[in-house]
Amino acid sequence: MSKTVAFIGLGNMGGPMAANLVEAGFRVQGYDLSEDLLNAAAERGVEKASSATNAVAGARYVITMLPSDAAVESVYIDGTRLLAHIPEDALIIDCSTVSSATSKRLATQAKQRGLRAIDAPVSGGVAGAAAGTLSFMCGGDAEDVDSARELLSAMGANIFHAGAAGAGQTAKICNNMLLAIHMAGTAEALQLGVDNGLDPKVLSEIMLKSSGANWSLEKYNPMPGVMENVPASRDYSGGFQVQLMSKDLRLAQDTANASNSHTPLGSLVHNLFGLHGKMGNAGLDFSSIQQLFSRKIG
Ligand code: NAD
Structure with a gap:
């Protein structure tokens, strides 16, 4: 054969x-x-x-x-x-x-x-x-x-x-909606710690052994310098582009609308990644959502 x-x-x-x-x-x-x-x-x-x-x-x-x-x-x-x-x-x-x-x-x-x-x-x-x-x-x-x-x-x-046919895609967009939520949540929590004087490496170690542990924190830390060999440590190059994550989150919202399901967190991350992409970051890895939280205002 x-x-x-x-x-x-x-x-x-x-x-x-x-x-x-x-x-x-x-x-x-x-x-x-x-x-x-x-x-x-x-x-x-x-x-x-x-x-x-x-x-x-x-x-x-x-x-x-x-x-x-x-x-x-x-x-x-x-x-x-x-x-x-x-x-x-x-x-x-x-x-x-x-x-x-x-x-x-x-x-x-x-x-x-x-x-x-x-x-x-x-x-x-x-x-x-x-x-x-x-x-x-x-x-x-x-x-x-x-x-x-x-x-x-x-x-x-x-x-x-x-x-x-099509069921693989439904599973995939459910997974990626959750991925976007825990990536954005991880970036938000890390930034809160850094803004309050914590070392992001130490905070990551603590949360990994605590109830905040998740895949983004364990395998794909969005804060530069915490993990080697992840997009955050190479200026968010390579990896999974913001524009592709935005596409997946749009697919999740379309699916939710069609089934009359309520996905408030999915809707929120759809908007967050969409805005982040429009701010010139569409080609960066999706963990660059960290920059949305680390940007200094005023
Ligand atoms: P990518 O942009 O790096 O690769 C897509 C490739 O398709 C490009 O090289 C492009 O030139 C090529 N292409 C586009 N139209 C073509 C055509 N008509 N004929 C031949 N080639 C064509 O994207 P990627 O990160 O490799 O993602 C590909 C798919 O996998 C997407 O649907 C994405 O959502 C999904 N995905 C990506 C990741 C990830 O981490 N990058 C993870 C899981 C799933």
């Missing part, structure tokens, strides 16, 4: 994910709009394709790791029309975080062409992508999710089946 994988979208997440597939012995045909990213992937063993259409030639799996609903729809359906070029027995795995509606549309359109598609958004950040420890939240038919497990295991440590 061919182990050729087409990988489209080789950015902060897709680049290291594709490299892990190469290391696991898959043949990876990669494509990205950025020539620089394509070259960087080639240095790690990814074969460069000159277009998305060329990348899927002979592929058993097609993975996309794209920034938005518009990009996913444009690649598969409306623009490049990749669905018309994907080999019949291939499995489509969209790892981008997009709306549940887009995932359902992709699954339906794929089915109409005799193809199989699952949504498989991820959690774990750039560090998790590099270490191959991502969590995948899959939506689609159980057999299709099962047939993706070997491949996904080369990039992640946890593979969940959340439900039918």
Whole structure:
């Protein structure tokens, strides 16, 4: 059985994910709009394709790791029309975080062409992508999710089946709404401590062993200088951009409106990250929300 994988979208997440597939012995045909990213992937063993259409030639799996609903729809359906070029027995795995509606549309359109598609958004950040420890939240038919497990295991440590097409996306936006809330809360608490004379390293150690402990504090401290190897300690570069978090928070609000759910904290962080992005920070890592609290007023 061919182990050729087409990988489209080789950015902060897709680049290291594709490299892990190469290391696991898959043949990876990669494509990205950025020539620089394509070259960087080639240095790690990814074969460069000159277009998305060329990348899927002979592929058993097609993975996309794209920034938005518009990009996913444009690649598969409306623009490049990749669905018309994907080999019949291939499995489509969209790892981008997009709306549940887009995932359902992709699954339906794929089915109409005799193809199989699952949504498989991820959690774990750039560090998790590099270490191959991502969590995948899959939506689609159980057999299709099962047939993706070997491949996904080369990039992640946890593979969940959340439900039918689009369910992976619903799980993902619930997770990211909570992530945004505890990141903003962590930044706010750290700044309160610093403003009152505490060393942020000491305060972080205290809260990590106390009831304020959370993932942002433990793995992704937003205060510069507290942790090595996190975006806060490299001027908030790399990582997960504010504009991508804002997109996820908008998806969460859309979902809440559709189900008449009340998400006051989700609404608050949607506004906080949106404003922070508009203040010139859209391309920074989302932990830069710390700057909103550390900015001196007056
Ligand atoms: P990114 O901007 O670094 O990468 C996206 C890549 O897609 C870019 O390199 C871009 O050139 C490429 N691209 C866009 N349109 C394309 C097209 N038509 N054809 C080929 N390539 C195209 O973003 P990222 O941080 O890697 O995030 C990708 C997805 O993963 C997003 O949906 C994001 O929400 C999600 N995500 C990101 C993180 C994270 O920590 N960065 C974590 C979990 C999930």
